[in-house]
Amino acid sequence: MTKIIVLLKDIVDLNEIKIDPSTRQPRTEGLKRRISDVDKRALEAAIRLKEKNDGEIAALSMGSDKTRTAMLEALAIGADSLYIVNDSGLAGVDALVTSKVLKAAVEKIGGYDLILCGEMTLDSLSAQVGPRLAELLGLPQVTYVKQMDLEDGKLRAVRDLEDVDEVVEVELPAVVSVVREINEARIPSLMSIMRAKKKPTEEWDASALGLSAEEMRAGSSIEVVKLEAPLVERKRIVIEAETVEEAAAKLADAIISEGVMEA
Amino acid sequence: MTGKTVVAYSEDRELGLQILSKGREISDKLGAKLNALVLGEKIIDPKEYITHGADRVLIVEDPALGSFAVETYRGVVLDALKDVDLEVLLIGATKRGKELAARVAAALDTGCMTECIEIDVDEEGRLLGERLTYGGSVISSQVSTRKPHIATIPPRTFKKAEPSPREGEISVLDVDIQDRRMKVVESREKARGDAGLAEAPIVVSAGRGFKDEADLKLLEELAETLGAKVGCSRPIAADLGWMEEWIGISGYKISPKLYIACGISGTIQHAAGIRDAQIIVSVNNQEGANIHEISDYSIVGDIYTVIPALTKALKERMK
Numbered sequence: 001m002t003k004i005i006v007l008l009k010d011i012v013d014l015n016e017i018k019i020d021p022s023t024r025q026p027r028t029e030g031l032k033r034r035i036s037d038v039d040k041r042a043l044e045a046a047i048r049l050k051e052k053n054d055g056e057i058a059a060l061s062m063g064s065d066k067t068r069t070a071m072l073e074a075l076a077i078g079a080d081s082l083y084i085v086n087d088s089g090l091a092g093v094d095a096l097v098t099s100k101v102l103k104a105a106v107e108k109i110g111g112y113d114l115i116l117c118g119e120m121t122l123d124s125l126s127a128q129v130g131p132r133l134a135e136l137l138g139l140p141q142v143t144y145v146k147q148m149d150l151e152d153g154k155l156r157a158v159r160d161l162e163d164v165d166e167v168v169e170v171e172l173p174a175v176v177s178v179v180r181e182i183n184e185a186r187i188p189s190l191m192s193i194m195r196a197k198k199k200p201t202e203e204w205d206a207s208a209l210g211l212s213a214e215e216m217r218a219g220s221s222i223e224v225v226k227l228e229a230p231l232v233e234r235k236r237i238v239i240e241a242e243t244v245e246e247a248a249a250k251l252a253d254a255i256i257s258e259g260v261m262e263a
Numbered sequence: 264m265t266g267k268t269v270v271a272y273s274e275d276r277e278l279g280l281q282i283l284s285k286g287r288e289i290s291d292k293l294g295a296k297l298n299a300l301v302l303g304e305k306i307i308d309p310k311e312y313i314t315h316g317a318d319r320v321l322i323v324e325d326p327a328l329g330s331f332a333v334e335t336y337r338g339v340v341l342d343a344l345k346d347v348d349l350e351v352l353l354i355g356a357t358k359r360g361k362e363l364a365a366r367v368a369a370a371l372d373t374g375c376m377t378e379c380i381e382i383d384v385d386e387e388g389r390l391l392g393e394r395l396t397y398g399g400s401v402i403s404s405q406v407s408t409r410k411p412h413i414a415t416i417p418p419r420t421f422k423k424a425e426p427s428p429r430e431g432e433i434s435v436l437d438v439d440i441q442d443r444r445m446k447v448v449e450s451r452e453k454a455r456g457d458a459g460l461a462e463a464p465i466v467v468s469a470g471r472g473f474k475d476e477a478d479l480k481l482l483e484e485l486a487e488t489l490g491a492k493v494g495c496s497r498p499i500a501a502d503l504g505w506m507e508e509w510i511g512i513s514g515y516k517i518s519p520k521l522y523i524a525c526g527i528s529g530t531i532q533h534a535a536g537i538r539d540a541q542i543i544v545s546v547n548n549q550e551g552a553n554i555h556e557i558s559d560y561s562i563v564g565d566i567y568t569v570i571p572a573l574t575k576a577l578k579e580r581m582k
Contacts, residue, residue: 026401236558
């Protein structure tokens, strides 16, 4: 039986983010939080492996008080159990610390064959936690996976790189990160959402993992100084006309007058 | 131990040279030496790194480095830098570069700023980086608070320097090559689908407004008239497979003089990919579509009638 730990992060709905026009800062308070899309596909990939090979899936997330609600979806889609690291002392730590905390959590869960995650979460786009965790655990990493299967205790995967598709094989345990192209995550049924609430869920703070939140926080190395939407200075001219031909003619004139067509 | 050192590395030679030009700037501010790290089976023309800004070229040559494997490469990078007083490590943000940087950063117990679009150092010698977050809609200004500072730099972020006749040192290192556990069974070449998008002065682009692959010919006619390259938004490539590559935060980031978005809604991810275009034009039948908000000129209308009319109007004017 294969035991898979899937790393998931709840993030704000990116399409709901509004930029404050005066400060150019993103408004994220009060927005609904969901599982980051690529992470959800990592979970879907785990479920498909389980369906073929039998197994057990533990979802693991480092988050906040809001994480439990967002992660219900993971249990509804098909995770068997849920582990949440929730410690306000760890809020805002960087990928370096996050991966150390996740290492401790993964070791506490124990007995895993495979750790799955998304290539990156869509809020931070930092693409570090998978490789960092592999380094800390001394495991091989298989990144950017768009297809995978288990055969005789080995993982066979196709990696999606810029210039090649790389077919690889690795013995388990390993850390695997997936790209968006791997699958389309299933939508949970109402019944499975009901059942999700009954699945085992554990919540840990830093001390439950044998860590000091204060020390971990002090180890954080990257600080965010400012978040600001880039200034968009566009003319925003909407061309209106009686007919399509007229509108097209006006647009053609505008394009030519910009002088952007000279080689 | 050497003096303060900035190291630049990319397995992509061109990107490596681009990073060197920024690395030179950073090194001069820090009063540090700039080293180019070059790994491979056989290193050709190492002098080129010196003429492009490096003070020293660190070379590791080994048949095992003929193809990139992160487990092997991480060991080599760590070993090659063990006697270096490393201030800053800059790595090219290819997919391979990003996984290498994160793993090396973990081994060195330090931070890493992924895909910086700008970097600098402050008066305390800390590395500052600007990078896109929240799907690409927001620029996050960050500071790396302890050394070694690590950042990855995407392709075409910085221009490589003009080569100049500089002197420098070339050191061939003897490094232990560790075995890797992930075995490559097969490597399938991909069709290079960027169609010159990154460098094209004019790009016309298709989105979900196109109902059928065959309808793309409307766009191709417009492209032909303008001498433009044809691109698309993510769903057209990733979901429908009508093209190989897309424009957006996860695909190509482009900076043409003219960009014409046809039937594209303008998600923040797409917007991040075209932010550096000089003029953005959009055609979309949805009045409230975000693409109109980020355009210089837009027509709220049906791409199936507007595109042919625009092609015709441009043809008449270009005679």
